[in-house]
């Protein structure tokens with residue numbers, strides 16, 4: 001399975017180095033993708049994990065103060081990059097179109113995008129889940145080749161589940177995964193949103209899940225180890 005760890009804006013330098021010491025002790029056969037804060041990427045690569053970024057510039061290179069290009073990420077050993085996380089859609093007002101451009105930049109540099117999609121609580125209550133997901137998927141991937149669509153990773157993260165401790169029922173996840181895989185039959189799909197060492201026993205019953213995008217849990221190597229042990 002693919003296990004992607006989204007540290008978000010956590011850890012100062014000392015905390016990150018301490019984390020890595022603990023993290024290195026975890027033995028697993030799963031594909032681990034560590035996505036630290038951009039500032040830690042240069043210190044992030046170890047032999048047993050893939051390195052992921054949490055964002056990329058939509059611009060190629062040049063006079064874009066504060067931006068980090070896909071080419072720069074690549075030169076630091078980054079193989080994956082999260083795009084379209086709901087926090088960036090909300091706080092940085094990222095649009096599906098901009099996310100699509102970022103995906104193109106990543107593929108141009110041989111980096112695999114992890115495209116986050118998900119509905120709000122309101123959209124779920126209004127029975128608009130499939131409509132929202134389809135729009136996010138289609139608008140962000142419309143310029144991709146068949147081969148790129150297959151290499152892309154999709155992360156389904158219901159917004160109401162992120163950081164709340166509330167997760168969808170297995171039936172709800174099943175329904176959404178069947179829908180996404182109907183549109184993208186050869187693409188790996190991850191689940192993200194309050195997945196932890198307690199609820200993994202339940203989540204792992206959903207056999208269509210190809211992996212997990214972990215937020216809060218990823219900051220605690222001891223709990224992460226329990227999660228991985230129980231996933232096996």
Ligand code: 13P
Pocket residue numbers: 006085157161162163164165192193194195213214215216217
């Ligand atoms: P939590 O696991 O903290 O809910 O965060 C999920 C997430 O946003 C991963 O990208």
